[in-house]
Amino acid sequence: MHSITELQDCxxxxxxxxxxxxxxxxxxxxxxxxxxxFGCVTAYLASLCGHRLGVFLNMTDVEVSQAVHGPEKDDYLLKVNT
Structure with a gap:
């Protein structure tokens, strides 16, 4: 497990x-x-949500294109099939 400080640094x-x-x-x-x-972006995303990089590697173009804005200005919601 990574510490909160390590995730913030990431x-x-x-x-x-x-x-x-x-x-x-x-x-x-x-x-x-x-x-x-791509490595920088996936490290950033993984540090936010805790998913392994394989989740991002296996995302389809359709999943990414169907992202919707979340409640905050720069938030997005991605639904990933497992």
């Missing part, structure tokens, strides 16, 4: 790394940079 670091990875991809696209971005 979120903080991911929120710094994600925009940098996106900027790098905009300048010069490579699959390796895309995979690094």
């Amino acid at each position: 979120r903080r670091l991911a929120l710094v790394a994600i925009p940098k990875r996106l900027s790098k991809l905009e300048g010069h696209f490579t699959n390796i940079d895309l995979w690094k971005l």
Whole structure:
């Protein structure tokens, strides 16, 4: 189990790394940079909800496109089949 401090650090670091990875991809696209971005995003999501990365790896395009806004401004609700 990860401590609350470790999860908070993960979120903080991911929120710094994600925009940098996106900027790098905009300048010069490579699959390796895309995979690094995906790693940052999944680490961030996993630190929020506690799911293993496999949940995110197995999401379908349909599941992602059916996301709905949650009660907060930047919240989304994703229904993932198990």
